[in-house]
Amino acid sequence: GAGVSQSPRYKVTKRGQDVALRCDPISGHVSLYWYRQALGQGPEFLTYFNYEAQQDKSGLPNDRFSAERPEGSISTLTIQRTEQRDSAMYRCASSSYTGAVTQYFGPGTRLLVL
Amino acid sequence: AQSVAQPEDQVNVAEGNPLTVKCTYSVSGNPYLFWYVQYPNRGLQFLLKYITGDNLVKGSYGFEAEFNKSQTSFHLKKPSALVSDSALYFCAVSDTGGFKTIFGAGTRLFVKA
Numbered sequence: 029g030a031g032v033s034q035s036p037r038y039k040v041t042k043r044g045q046d047v048a049l050r051c052d053p054i055s056g057h058v059s060l061y062w063y064r065q066a067l068g069q070g071p072e073f074l075t076y077f078n079y080e081a082q083q084d085k086s087g088l089p090n091d092r093f094s095a096e097r098p099e100g101s102i103s104t105l106t107i108q109r110t111e112q113r114d115s116a117m118y119r120c121a122s123s124s125y126t127g128a129v130t131q132y133f134g135p136g137t138r139l140l141v142l
Numbered sequence: 143a144q145s146v147a148q149p150e151d152q153v154n155v156a157e158g159n160p161l162t163v164k165c166t167y168s169v170s171g172n173p174y175l176f177w178y179v180q181y182p183n184r185g186l187q188f189l190l191k192y193i194t195g196d197n198l199v200k201g202s203y204g205f206e207a208e209f210n211k212s213q214t215s216f217h218l219k220k221p222s223a224l225v226s227d228s229a230l231y232f233c234a235v236s237d238t239g240g241f242k243t244i245f246g247a248g249t250r251l252f253v254k255a
Contacts, residue, residue: 032185061243070146070232070245071186084242119185131243133178133185 030054032134034120040140041110049105049137053122060103061131062095065117077103110141144169144235148246155223156254163218163249165233174236175216176243177207181229189231192216203227223253 033052041047053060059078063071073087079100088094092110097103107114117138121131145168155161167173177189190201197209207218216233233246 059241063245068248070234070247073242073244076241086242121186130188130191132188135185 032120032122032132034118034134034137036137037135038138038140040142042142043110043112045110046106046108047110047139049107049118049139051103051105051120051122051134053101053103053120054124054132056124057122057132058100058125059123059129060097061121061123062103062105063119063121065119065136067116071119074105107139110139112141115139115141144173144237144242144244146233146235146244146246148231148233148249150249151247152250152252154252154254157225158222161220161223161227161251161253163231163233163251165216165218165246166214167216167233167235168214169235169237171237173214173216175207175209176234176236177201177205177216177218178232178234178245179229180232180248186232189218223251225253225255227251228253 035050061076062074065071075085075095077097080097092108095105117136119136121133123129123131147166175192178186179189180186189205190199192199192209200206205220209216230248230250232248234243236243
């Protein structure tokens with residue numbers, strides 16, 4: 029595709045529900061990154077993949093958060109038993125190859141947990 | 143662990159004047175440094191990066207940044223600001239592997255006509 033796409037763009041859910049956020053990277057991009065951005069803050073690293081392998085998940089806040097990229101393309105970030113503190117913008121980025129290269133960001137999914 | 147500091151929450155500058163947005167970093171090993179810009183209701187866009195080589199890096203929209211190893215700084219600069227440069231600017235650093243990227247809190251730039 030022309031750019032990184034994310035869906036849904038907005039998600040409102042009730043506390044305790046599970047949510048799945050989708051990221052569709054630029055076609056052919058090897059690496060995929062997930063970030064969380066609170067209002068007025070910079071993106072906070074969550075996890076990243078090279079192809080289908082999750083290389084670093086040190087930024088995931090707790091075990092309610094998980095991510096997968098089973099075929100090395102689309103990725104899903106899942107938050108189980110959501111809490112109000114999970115409310116934030118969740119951003120996905122992809123890059124054409126591994127390493128210190130330009131990351132192309134998607135528009136983000138704004139999650140609101142009531 | 144790597145970290146980034148953007149000491150200014152906001153920078154105000156008049157159109158046509160030079161602008162500087164400050165960034166300092168901490169990382170083990172050689173740093174990979176980036177600047178991204180975020181316009182209202184839009185995603186982050188890459189401006190420029192420093193990996194190795196010339197300390198002065200030129201990027202998109204006339205922006206440049208200078209890597210200073212002794213001061214562990216990577217300040218963003220532009221010789222003549224435009225009103226359209228008004229946005230939120232993020233400095234970011236990766237360790238030598240270049241995978242895990244840490245972003246600063248951001249600096250909001252206001253350029254007044």
